[in-house]
Amino acid sequence: MRLGGLEARGSNMICAVGTPEGQILHQVTIPTRGPQETTADIIAYFADKEIEALGVASFGPVDVRKGSPTYGYILDTPKEAWQRFDLLGTLKGALHVPAELDTDMNGACLGELTFGAAKGLDSVLYVSIGTGIGAGIAVDGHLLHGMLHPEAGHMLLRRHPRDGYEGNCPFHGTCFEGMASGPAIADRWGRPAEKLQDDAKVWDMESHYIAQALVNLILVLSPRIIILGGGVMKNEQLFPMIRTQVRKILNDYLDTKELADMEGYIVPASLQGNQGILGALELARRALADEGGEAAGGPPHLRR
């Protein structure tokens, strides 16, 4: 069986053909331009690939509520040409296959849940820290949506005592993304994050913000594992610093076997950057199962 996956990003579109087992057979990257020309290229790519279903993991905000009249539409994005664009409907209408769409973050979370570090776990948190910050959340194998979808990248955090930076989120200033995204690091220190590798105070401050955000998410969601992806997390020295700070902030308030094994609890993304596109393939598999009347649900054997 061949499935189609699309990871729709602000900068480019990753299109792949793969199997339900998570094998990627073919993949291309198309630059993101206006919605019409970009989707024309995506449709042209998939047109002769004999895919049986399509899964889309998209930048947002996006309507992920199945049954909503605007399901699969891009909502009020700063990318004006894409505002209110019916991404899923356009692709589905041209390719005539069952299709499902979720956020890019939930896509990456689903990739890790189905094929990666979180395989079979019933509660998974995926956080991407890069140009922006976002989270994908799965509870009992189901991706969390709600009234829109979680926007955990904008949670409010306590300022580091030695941080005078005003934050760069246009909506909240000093929210998580405003203080800890790649552009916020560059703005605060006057140099891109890649050139600050050896500066301990940069990463001490960065891990302070990431750990605070993770503690908030741990307390609310009680995830079984936390997977950290995105460009900033390529800086591996952050992982031990974050684990130490999470333990310090929690201050022994929680006692679980997961937290006792911090190295197994807060881990890097495990799928070589393919977590998003693999999640899109799993969305395609679920779309097909839904169409066939099978119970799509979550993965069959959840570990508890």
Ligand SMILES: [Zn+2]
């Ligand atoms: Zn914000």
